[in-house]
Amino acid sequence: xxxxxxxxxxxxxxxxxxxxxxxxxxxxxxxxxxxxxxxxxxxxxxxxxxxxxxxxxxxxxxxxxxxxxxxxxxxxxxxxxxxxxxxxxxxxxxxxxxxxxxxxxxxxxxxxxxxxxxxxxxxxxxxxxxxxxxxxxxxxxxxxxxxxxxxxxxxxxxxxxxxxxxxxxxxxxxxxxxxxxxxxxxxxxxxxxxxxxxxxxxxxxxxxxxxxxxxxxxxxxxxxxxxxxxxxxxxxxxxxxxxxxxxxxxxxxxxxxxxxxxxxxxxxxxxxxxxxxxxxxxxxxxxxxxxxxxxxxxxxxxxxxxxxxxxxxxxxxxxxxxxxxxxxxxxxxxxxxxxxxxxxxxxxxxxxxxxxxxxxxxxxxxxxxxxxxxxxxxxxxxxxxxxxxxxxxxxxxxxxxxxxxxxxxxxxxxxxxxxxxxxxxxxxxxxxx
Numbered sequence: 001x002x003x004x005x006x007x008x009x010x011x012x013x014x015x016x017x018x019x020x021x022x023x024x025x026x027x028x029x030x031x032x033x034x035x036x037x038x039x040x041x042x043x044x045x046x047x048x049x050x051x052x053x054x055x056x057x058x059x060x061x062x063x064x065x066x067x068x069x070x071x072x073x074x075x076x077x078x079x080x081x082x083x084x085x086x087x088x089x090x091x092x093x094x095x096x097x098x099x100x101x102x103x104x105x106x107x108x109x110x111x112x113x114x115x116x117x118x119x120x121x122x123x124x125x126x127x128x129x130x131x132x133x134x135x136x137x138x139x140x141x142x143x144x145x146x147x148x149x150x151x152x153x154x155x156x157x158x159x160x161x162x163x164x165x166x167x168x169x170x171x172x173x174x175x176x177x178x179x180x181x182x183x184x185x186x187x188x189x190x191x192x193x194x195x196x197x198x199x200x201x202x203x204x205x206x207x208x209x210x211x212x213x214x215x216x217x218x219x220x221x222x223x224x225x226x227x228x229x230x231x232x233x234x235x236x237x238x239x240x241x242x243x244x245x246x247x248x249x250x251x252x253x254x255x256x257x258x259x260x261x262x263x264x265x266x267x268x269x270x271x272x273x274x275x276x277x278x279x280x281x282x283x284x285x286x287x288x289x290x291x292x293x294x295x296x297x298x299x300x301x302x303x304x305x306x307x308x309x310x311x312x313x314x315x316x317x318x319x320x321x322x323x324x325x326x327x328x329x330x331x332x333x334x335x336x337x338x339x340x341x342x343x344x345x346x347x348x349x350x351x352x353x354x355x356x357x358x359x360x361x362x363x364x365x366x367x368x369x370x371x372x373x374x375x376x377x378x379x380x381x382x383x384x385x386x387x388x389x390x391x392x393x394x395x396x397x398x399x400x401x402x403x404x405x406x407x408x409x410x411x412x413x414x415x416x417x418x419x420x421x422x423x424x425x426x427x428x429x430x431x432x433x
Contacts, residue, residue: 035241037164040231044160047232051156054149061142068135074123079300083114100302115307118300128290129283137280143273150266154426161422163223163230168245169415170216170223173408177209177216180404184209187391187400198394205397212404247369247414248421250432254359257428261355264429268351271344278337285329291320354427362420369413376410379403 035043045051079098093100100116124131184206228235262268296315301307383403386396425431 033240035239037161037241037243040164040227040241041157041160044231045153045156048152048156049232050152051149054145054152057145058142058149061138061145065135065138065142068131068138071124071131071134074121077120078118079120080117081115085112085114114302114304116300116302117307118298118302118311120296120298123295124292125295126291126293128287128292130287130292133280133284133287137277137284140273140277140280144270144277147266147270147273150429151270154266154429158422158426160230161425162419163227164241164243165245165415165418165422167220167223167227167241168243168418169411170220172245172411174216174220176407176411177213177404180400180407181209181213183387184397184400187396190391195393201394202397205394205401208401209397209404212408245411245414245418247366247373247417249366250362250421250424252432254356257359257424258352258355260430261351261428262348265351265427266429268344268347271340271347275337275340275344278333278340282330282333282337285333288321288323288329291318293318351427355424358420358424358427362417362424365413365417365420369410369417372406372410372413376406379406 081093081097081100083093083097083100083102085102087102090101090103093102098116098118100114102114188202188206224239225235227239227241228237231239233239294317296313296317298311298313300311301309302311303309379402383399386399421432
C-alpha cells in the first residue's frame with residue numbers, strides 16, 4: 001500500500017514539475033519577426049522534414065491498425081463472368097474468374113457461352129489467435145512509430161533551444177563589445193600621455209578591444225545562420241528573436257529526474273514496444289499449431305443465355321497448415337525477443353548516464369553563473385564610477401579590457417546555463433518549469 005501511495009505522489013509531482021508543451025504545426029512560416037522561443041520551436045517543427053516524415057509514419061501505422069481490425073469482419077466479394085468455350089472435356093476456370101466449373105460441349109445444347117453473377121462471404125470463426133495477434137502487432141507498431149516521432153521532435157526542439165540561446169548570447173555580446181569599443185574610443189581621445197610606453201599599452205588595448213568588437217559581429221552572423229539552419233529557413237531570410245537572457249535553475253534532485261526519464265524518454269518507450277512486438281511475433285508463430293475454422297457462403301445466378309439457374313451453398317471448413325519452418329520461426333522470434341530485451345537494458349543504462357551527466361552540468365552552471373553574475377555586477381558598478389573619474393591613458397583602457405572580459409564570462413555562463421537546461425530537458429524527455 002505504501003508503494004502505491006508513493007507512486008501516486010510521484011505521478012502528481014511529475015505533473016507539477018513538467019510543462020508538457022505540444023508544439024503543433026500551427027505557426028505560420030511567414031512570421032519571422034520577434035520570435036519567442038516557443039514560436040521558434042513551432043516554426044522549426046513546421047519546417048523540419050524529418051519531423052513531418054515521422055508524422056506521416058504515424059498516419060501509415062494508424063491505417064495499418066484499421067486494416068487489422070477489418071480482419072474481424074466478414075470478407076465479401078462480388079463476381080461476374082462471361083465465358084465463351086469450345087471444350088471436349090469438362091474444366092474448371094482459374095481462380096481469377098471464380099473457379100467456375102464448365103461441363104463441356106452439349107450440356108447446354110449448342111450454346112458455347114456461359115454467364116454468371118454472384119456474391120461470396122467468408123468469415124473466420126476461429127484462427128488460433130492470429131487475427132487478434134495481428135491487431136496487437138499493428139497497435140504495438142503504432143506505439144513504436146509514435147515514440148520515434150517523439151524522439152525526432154525532442155531532437156529538433158533541443159537543436160532550436162541551443163541555437164536560440166546562442167543567438168541571444170551573440171546579440172548581447174555584440175551590444176556589449178560595441179558599447180565598450182565606443183567607451184574606449186572616447187576615453188582614448190580624452191587621455192593625454194607623453195610616455196611612449198603608455199602609448200604602446202594604449203595602442204595594444206585599443207587593438208584588442210576593436211578585435212573583440214569585430215569578433216562579436218562575426219559571431220552574431222554565425223549565430224544567426226545557425227538559427228536559420230535550425231528553423232530550416234532560407235539562408236538569406238531575415239529573422240529576429242526576443243527572449244529573457246538570464247540564468248535559470250532547477251531544484252529537482254537526480255533520483256527524481258532519473259525516474260521521470262524512465263517514464264518520459266521516447267527511446268525507452270520504443271524499446272519497450274519493440275519487446276512487446278517480439279512477444280506478439282512469438283504468439284503468431286506459435287498460433288500456427290492451431291487450425292482455422294472458416295464459414296463460407298455464396299449465392300449466384302448463372303446460365304447460358306439467361307441467369308435463370310441458382311446456386312446456393314454454406315460451407316464450414318477446418319484448415320490446419322503444415323509447414324516445415326514452424327520450429328525455426330519460433331526459435332528465431334525468441335532470439336529476437338532476447339535481443340530486444342538486451343537492447344532495452346542498454347538503453348536504460350544510457351539514459352541514466354545521460355541524465356546524470358546533464359544533471360551535473362546543470363548543477364555546475366547554475367552555481368557558476370551566479371558567481372560570475374556577482375563579479376560582473378561588481379565590475380559594472382566600478383565602471384559607472386570610473387566614467388565620472390579622470391581618464392589615465394593605458395590604465396583606463398586596460399580597465400575596460402578587464403570589464404569586457406568579466407562581462408563576457410558572465411554572458412558565456414548564461415549561455416551555458418541555458419544550454420545545460422535544454423540538454424537536461426532532452427535527457428528527461430520533458431520541459432522543466
